[in-house]
Amino acid sequence: MNPVPGTACDLVLFGAMGDLAGKKLFPALYQLHRAGLLAPETRILALARRDHTEAEAVAHIGEQLEQHLEHGDEGSSASREGFLRRISYRQLDFASADGYRVLDDWREQGAAAAAGTVIVYYATPPGLYPTITGHLAGLRCCDSKTRIVVEKPIGQDLASARELNDQLADVFHEDQIYRIDHYLGKETVQNLIALRFANNLFASQWDQNHISHVEITVAESVGINGRWSYFDSAGQMRDMVQSHLLQLLCLLAMDPPSDLSSDSIRDEKVKVLKALRPMTPDLVNTHLVRGQYTAGTSEGRPVPGYLEEDGANPDSHTETFVALKVEIENWRWAGVPFYIRTGKRLPEKRSEVIIHFKPAPHYIFDPDQKHLANNKLIIRLQPDEGMALQILTKDQGLSRGMRLRQGPLDLTFAETFDHDRIPDAYERLLLEVIKGNQYLFVRRDEVEYAWQWVDQLLANCHECDAHPKRYAAGTWGPVASIAMITRDSRSWYEDA
Numbered sequence: 202m203n204p205v206p207g208t209a210c211d212l213v214l215f216g217a218m219g220d221l222a223g224k225k226l227f228p229a230l231y232q233l234h235r236a237g238l239l240a241p242e243t244r245i246l247a248l249a250r251r252d253h254t255e256a257e258a259v260a261h262i263g264e265q266l267e268q269h270l271e272h273g274d275e276g277s278s279a280s281r282e283g284f285l286r287r288i289s290y291r292q293l294d295f296a297s298a299d300g301y302r303v304l305d306d307w308r309e310q311g312a313a314a315a316a317g318t319v320i321v322y323y324a325t326p327p328g329l330y331p332t333i334t335g336h337l338a339g340l341r342c343c344d345s346k347t348r349i350v351v352e353k354p355i356g357q358d359l360a361s362a363r364e365l366n367d368q369l370a371d372v373f374h375e376d377q378i379y380r381i382d383h384y385l386g387k388e389t390v391q392n393l394i395a396l397r398f399a400n401n402l403f404a405s406q407w408d409q410n411h412i413s414h415v416e417i418t419v420a421e422s423v424g425i426n427g428r429w430s431y432f433d434s435a436g437q438m439r440d441m442v443q444s445h446l447l448q449l450l451c452l453l454a455m456d457p458p459s460d461l462s463s464d465s466i467r468d469e470k471v472k473v474l475k476a477l478r479p480m481t482p483d484l485v486n487t488h489l490v491r492g493q494y495t496a497g498t499s500e501g502r503p504v505p506g507y508l509e510e511d512g513a514n515p516d517s518h519t520e521t522f523v524a525l526k527v528e529i530e531n532w533r534w535a536g537v538p539f540y541i542r543t544g545k546r547l548p549e550k551r552s553e554v555i556i557h558f559k560p561a562p563h564y565i566f567d568p569d570q571k572h573l574a575n576n577k578l579i580i581r582l583q584p585d586e587g588m589a590l591q592i593l594t595k596d597q598g599l600s601r602g603m604r605l606r607q608g609p610l611d612l613t614f615a616e617t618f619d620h621d622r623i624p625d626a627y628e629r630l631l632l633e634v635i636k637g638n639q640y641l642f643v644r645r646d647e648v649e650y651a652w653q654w655v656d657q658l659l660a661n662c663h664e665c666d667a668h669p670k671r672y673a674a675g676t677w678g679p680v681a682s683i684a685m686i687t688r689d690s691r692s693w694y695e696d697a
C-alpha cells in the first residue's frame with residue numbers, strides 16, 4: 202500500500218541541538234520522510250541556543266542521524282540529504298521574548314503557511330515550558346490551529362503538574378496540547394487495545410471472574426545514563442511509575458471504549474486512575490518496595506552503584522527500583538492485584554505483562570500437576586515483541602496416561618508478520634501529531650489523577666525518607682520485592 206503523506210505542516214523544534222532531538226526526534230522525522238509520510242511542503246525549524254550557522258546546525262543534525270539511525274534504517278544518502286533540506290536553523294534564547302519574531306518570519310516564507318498547521322515541540326529543560334508558552338502567545342504564527350507537543354516530565358507532583366497545565370491552558374486549548382508518554386507510541390502497547398477489544402476470546406475473560414492477578418515488569422539494564430541530576434530529583438517512582446507504568450495499567454484494566462476516538466479511550470483510562478485503591482500508610486508498608494542499585498555487573502561488565510555514578514550525591518535516598526501491589530476498586534477488578542515492578546540495572550531490558558488466569562473450577566488431573574493448571578498470557582512489549590499463551594495439553598505417548606504438559610501458543614511478531622521493521626515510538630507519535638490525533642497522548646486529567654495517586658503514596662511512605670533497600674546491579678531488585686509477592690503465595694514470572 203502506498204503511504205499517504207500527512208498534511209503539510211511547519212514543525213518548530215525548541216531544543217533541536219539536545220539529546221532527545223538528536224537521539225529520537227530527528228531520526229523519527231527522517232523515517233517519516235523516508236516512508237513518504239511527510240508532505241513535500243513540510244518544513245522544520247530547529248531552534249537552540251548555540252551560535253551555529255545554518256550549515257553547521259544542519260551538518261550536526263546529519264551527524265546525529267548517522268549516529269542514531271538503527272542499522273538498516275539509514276536509507277540512501279539522497280534520502281538523508283532530501284530530509285536535511287527541510288531544516289532551517291535559528292539561534293534563539295528561549296528565555297527572552299526578543300528573538301521570537303524569527304518564528305513569524307520563517308513561517309511566512311513557507312508554502313505551508315497558508316493552510317498548514319504549526320506544530321511546536323518543546324524538547325527543552327521543562328523549566329522553560331511556561332516561558333516559551335508565554336512568548337508564543339504574542340506571535341502571529343501561533344493561533345487556534347497550532348499544536349503544542351510537551352515532553353515529560355509534566356510536573357514533579359500534582360501541584361506543579363497543575364501549574365504547568367494551567368500555564369498551557371492560558372494560551373492553548375486542551376485539544377491543541379499533545380503530552381508525550383512515549384510508551385503509548387510503542388506498537389506493542391497500542392496492540393493491547395487490539396488484543397483486548399478485537400478478540401472476544403480475551404474480551405470475555407478479562408475480569409475478576411477469570412483472572413487471578415496481573416504482573417507488569419518494565420526492566421532496564423541501563424543505569425541512569427549520565428542523567429544523575431534529573432533522575433535523582435525524580436526517582437523511578439516519578440520517572441517511570443507515574444507515567445509509563447500507570448499508562449500500561451490503564452490500557453490493561455480499562456473498560457471497552459465505545460469507539461477509538463481520543464476522548465473515548467482517555468475517558469476509560471481516567472476511570473481506572475480514579476478507581477486505584479489509595480495507598481494508606483498501612484498499605485504502603487506491605488504494598489511498596491523501593492530499591493537502589495549498588496555496584497555489580499551489567500551485561501557481563503562491572504558497573505558502579507547508583508551512589509558512585511558521575512555527579513552522584515553519596516547520601517541520596519532516591520530509588521532506582523520500585524515494586525508495587527496495586528489494586529483497582531471496581532467490579533471488573535475487585536480482588537485482582539496488579540503487581541508492577543520497574544528498575545534500572547536489572548539483568549536485562551525486558552518489558553512484559555503476564556495475565557494469570559484462574560484455574561478451571563474443578564480439577565480432575567494428577568494432583569501433583571495442579572500447580573500447572575493456570576493459563577498465562579505473556580505479552581512481550583519489548584524486546585522480542587509478541588505474545589504467548591501458556592496452555593495445557595496431554596503429554597504425548599503411550600506411557601504418559603493423562604499427564605499434562607504446559608506449552609506456549611507463540612506469536613512472535615517478527616516471524617509472523619511480514620513487516621521489515623517495528624517503528625520507533627516517536628515515529629508513531631509524531632505522525633499522530635501531524636494527523637491531529639490525540640489518542641496516544643495524555644490528557645490533562647490523566648496526568649493529574651496519576652499524580653494524585655503517586656503523591657498520596659509518597660506522602661504516606663514514611664520509609665521513603667530512609668535509604669531504599671539495596672540490590673546489586675544485575676539482579677532483579679531487592680529480596681523484599683520477592684517477599685512482597687510471595688506473601689500472596691505467588692512469584693514473579695521468571696522465578697516461577
Ligand SMILES: NC(=O)C1=CN([C@@H]2O[C@H](COP(=O)(O)OP(=O)(O)OC[C@H]3O[C@@H](n4cnc5c(N)ncnc54)[C@H](OP(=O)(O)O)[C@@H]3O)[C@@H](O)[C@H]2O)C=CC1
Nearest residue numbers: 216217218219220221249250251294295324325327352353
Ligand atoms: N534525553 C532523553 O532521553 C529524554 C528527554 N526527555 C525530555 O526532553 C526534554 C529535553 O531533554 P534533552 O534533549 O535531554 O535536554 P538537553 O539538555 O540535551 O537539550 C536541551 C536543548 O534545549 C536548548 N536550550 C536549553 N536552554 C535554552 C535556552 N535558554 N535558550 C535556547 N535553547 C536552550 C539546548 O540548546 P543548546 O544545545 O544550544 O544549549 C538544547 O538544544 C526534557 O524535558 C527532558 O525531560 C524525555 C524523555 C527522554
Ligand SMILES: O=C1O[C@H](COP(=O)(O)O)[C@@H](O)[C@H](O)[C@H]1O
Nearest residue numbers: 353383384421423440441445552
Ligand atoms: O521515559 C523514560 O523512559 C526510559 C525507558 O524507555 P524505553 O523506551 O527504553 O523502555 C527510561 O530509561 C528513562 O529513565 C525514562 O525517563
